[in-house]
Amino acid sequence: MYESKVRVSIFGLGYVxxxxxxxxxxxxxxxxxxxxxxxxxxxxxxxxxxxxxxGIEELIKEVREKGLLKATSNPTESILNTDFTxxxxxxxxxxxxxxxxTAVEYATKSIATSLKGKKGYHLVVVKSTVPPxxxxxxxxxxxxxxxxxRVGIDLGLCANPEFLREGRxxxxxxxxxxxxxxxxDKRAGDxxxxxxxxxxxxxxxxxxxTNAVNAELIKYVNNAFLAMKVSFINMxxxxxxxxxxxxxxxxxxxxGLDKRIGSLFLKxxxxxxxxxxxxxxxxxxxLYSKYGERAPLIDATIEVNDHRPNKLIELAERITGGLNKKxxxxxxxxxxxxxxxxxxxxxxxxxNTLINKGAIVTVFDPKAMDNARRIFGERVNxxxxxxDCIKGAECAILVTEWSEFAKLKPxxxxxxxxxxxxxxxxxxxxxxxxxxxxxxxxxGLKIDGL
Ligand code: NAD
Numbered sequence: 479m480y481e482s483k484v485r486v487s488i489f490g491l492g493y494v495x496x497x498x499x500x501x502x503x504x505x506x507x508x509x510x511x512x513x514x515x516x517x518x519x520x521x522x523x524x525x526x527x528x529x530x531x532x533g534i535e536e537l538i539k540e541v542r543e544k545g546l547l548k549a550t551s552n553p554t555e556s557i558l559n560t561d562f563t564x565x566x567x568x569x570x571x572x573x574x575x576x577x578x579x580t581a582v583e584y585a586t587k588s589i590a591t592s593l594k595g596k597k598g599y600h601l602v603v604v605k606s607t608v609p610p611x612x613x614x615x616x617x618x619x620x621x622x623x624x625x626x627x628r629v630g631i632d633l634g635l636c637a638n639p640e641f642l643r644e645g646r647x648x649x650x651x652x653x654x655x656x657x658x659x660x661x662x663d664k665r666a667g668d669x670x671x672x673x674x675x676x677x678x679x680x681x682x683x684x685x686x687x688t689n690a691v692n693a694e695l696i697k698y699v700n701n702a703f704l705a706m707k708v709s710f711i712n713m714x715x716x717x718x719x720x721x722x723x724x725x726x727x728x729x730x731x732x733x734g735l736d737k738r739i740g741s742l743f744l745k746x747x748x749x750x751x752x753x754x755x756x757x758x759x760x761x762x763x764x765l766y767s768k769y770g771e772r773a774p775l776i777d778a779t780i781e782v783n784d785h786r787p788n789k790l791i792e793l794a795e796r797i798t799g800g801l802n803k804k805x806x807x808x809x810x811x812x813x814x815x816x817x818x819x820x821x822x823x824x825x826x827x828x829x830n831t832l833i834n835k836g837a838i839v840t841v842f843d844p845k846a847m848d849n850a851r852r853i854f855g856e857r858v859n860x861x862x863x864x865x866d867c868i869k870g871a872e873c874a875i876l877v878t879e880w881s882e883f884a885k886l887k888p889x890x891x892x893x894x895x896x897x898x899x900x901x902x903x904x905x906x907x908x909x910x911x912x913x914x915x916x917x918x919x920x921x922g923l924k925i926d927g928l
Contacts (some may be wrong), residue, residue, distance in 0.1 A: 495566035497647035503541035522549035530818035557592035590624030601634035634666030639697035645816030660693020715746035715922030726922025749786030752813035802836035810878025811843035842867035
């Protein structure tokens, strides 16, 4: 079907779309990125990056120099000059917990309208996380209506959920655990499988081909299971916190060695946040209620997580004797290390509670300071580095486990803080070492006097 490499258009140049675009282009696939945000379009065309993601900036420069990536806000230009289109627009949550599909609808309409004037087969791939039935229902209907073509004949359509992790987006795109293709017809599945085989070569990951509904469900269920694992170990942490000699890190290590459980996503801490888990769990919960089914494990997973920020605040209150008018340093703002993304970050809830309790908050994050300024404005103080952040503080709370924080020693806190009260919300510091020299509290470990 294709003499040269498949040409790809990608609608939505956020964390997923941009990572996908640069990775495809770096392996020789010509990519046209499409976004309604003109700032993103011009940044890419100037070889600049607007998110923090390890390795992405270098790749943008490389593929721009080779002429393999360009961006536009013009859907028709991109559709007429490509063979495949990936939809990677955002799918946020509506106030009632359902998924807001406005961006998917809008993007699909513009793709379909542009396809009307195009000759030849074109494959449309939904990578955005969408509720079961969206690809075969909404997307297919809009595509056929506005392109005046038939899915399965003139057009191919697949759901192909994305599993990359922010902070590891490039690595995960080049080496995913698996690929799930939810095909609306066999030809579309064959074409997409062939494309991935060309992209991955000898490193082809395990591939699951199924219908679109299963593919869409797999994404939500996957995220719910991961969140449940984290909430489970956080629940265990609360028990460990009460029992002399118990330590959640050791308990997690012990159960993680059981192959049926596995060690990943068993780190107790301040809870999960970010752009995916909270919204995807909300969407799954909404789906259960739509079908009149109960989802107690999902409810409990969310409930445990909702209490995590308060657990840290309680520890901070106990260790300091009260937070009113106390100078509190927050180490880490992004929802996890190696990203600047603060969507639904736990740090936001913690900081808002601290402010309500009368604390004077100073923050530092290696990459998320611009996003933090947009969220907190004048309500907090911003530091240029971690030492500047803890200087003169009466309490330091580690919220995001950036590797540079792990290098801090008790002596650093003693030297720069007014009163070295430290709350480790991610089990980064060695409790034995810190307890000898500072007032210290952490998750899932009983500490005398607290
Ligand atoms: P994002 O908010 O970072 O990016 C979405 C982009 O789509 C924005 O740049 C926006 O301007 C653009 N957009 C909106 N409407 C458009 C339109 N009509 N045409 C072209 N562009 C349009 O979102 P994201 O984090 O990259 O997530 C995208 C999807 O992938 C979501 O469904 C999400 O659930 C899913 N996902 C995200 C991750 C992640 O780690 N961020 C991982 C897996 C799956």
